[in-house]
Amino acid sequence: MTEKLTDLPQWKALETHHAEFDRVNLRELFKTDPARAERYFAQAGDLSVDYSKQLVTDETLRLLLDLARERGVFELRDWMFRGEKINLTEDRAVLHVALRAPETERIEVDGADVVPEVHEVLHRMAAFSARVRGGEWTGATGKRIKTVVNIGIGGSDLGPAMAYEALKPYSMRDMQFRFVSNVDGADLYEATHDLDPAETLFIVSSKTFTTVETVTNATSAKKWLLAGLGGDESAVAKHFVAVSTNAEGVSAFGIDTANMFGFWDWVGGRYSYDSAIGLSLMIAIGPERFEEMLQGFHTMDEHFRTAPAEKNLPLLLGLIGIWYRDFWDAQTLAVLPYSHYLSKFTAYLQQLDMESNGKSTRRDGEPVEWQTGPVVWGTPGTNGQHAYYQLIHQGTLLIPADFIGFDRPIEGTDPFGQHDALMANFFAQTEALAFGKTREQVEGEGVPAAQVPHRIFRGNHPTTTVTARRLTPSVLGQLVALYEHKVFVQGAVWDIDSFDQWGVELGKVLAKKIVPELSSDAAPEHDSSTNAAIERYRADREP
């Protein structure tokens, strides 16, 4: 892939096509094609995806698919599934798909099949989860574990925290699950101040086991535990387990590696919650439900690997995203789940998408000359409708949005029958965004003349509608894998390494330098703004 993306004939064709697009709008597209909703619809597993309210035509999709073919997306996908080292800057395979591969599959990295190791860890996790859930694993004083606290950050927090929230109705309700990530001591304090250390299990989750936030929180948690249990270090073994790829680091921290659950360098942090990083989730929902979730992931993996391009959902959604990002200059993507249980889903996707595709260097080291990943944002409906939807409907920005909803609530979670009210809003919003309200319609309602311009909705705001019957562990796995592969497709077209994250390093290094400066009298050595801020902080710092 040597030719520059923007020099490709397929790219140029999309530019020309876009220039003709100001004459096209969704009202017209639906009017002239009664079968549009049927044609721009695809299914994978339990997910139904309607992309008919996107600003696309057959020609757009054809050109985008041509671009994907030209950029070698299918080849790169196959290399990923085969365990090739497609994470070039770290010289690593990218094999989160192996985490949910059935035991019968064979996937090799450097000539060794990784699937048996994956299942060996899953079996150990299942045995451990069963012991904690069943009360056989007790704390140092013999008390049953009532609260599990996961300590991790980024991919070692967002995935399990999101999935625990999403699948709470399937969880053991007589246990509590908490997630501590922020190095702000308030996070750990709030998570522990009302707990009995004798009944608390900490899972320290860190791929590298060097992340400052996690090591700091884990060290403080150990102090809290020992203070509460009389200081006997041997208690640690019953109250701390680790999830990591770094056995040495785990051991140095004081956790017995017999209580460590491993994973591998071919699992990226933001692609890891279906590895041992999901241990807290497995304890919450049980090994069977966790297995259902893995099967859901695998269903989408298989769809992405084998479905024809024209109906391949991660491919289509990835390409439609590129259409807006690079040809319409849309800077953001709103992901709007109409489910209270998906309240952390978009935050999870922020890391998945923005840490993967927030890059401006091509795989060969040259700068990109096109737009890459969007800002991903959003919160569950209907709350957003009363906050920021005004801007989506009538602001000056183009904001493509993904709407995610379910035909039925999770069993037992809607005792008062509010689901129709929720979903009526879900359907109403994508309709309003697409078709708006014309001047004639507003005037026809007898609106005072001065208000008419303010009450017009120009419409033509693109949305994708993703639905499933119900949010289950399997459906969650399918949803996450859909976005994982969508991000993959975009990175492949943009020719960036979606699997490294060098952009988070500089801040970490500078913070390390600043820590001792905050309690020192020596003049800080930064720019004048940073120096002044540090000096003001020192002057006001608690002694």
Ligand code: F6P
């Ligand atoms: O800040 C970047 C990052 O490396 C993420 O990619 C990762 O998910 C997170 O930090 C946590 O890393 P670890 O699991 O090694 O503690």
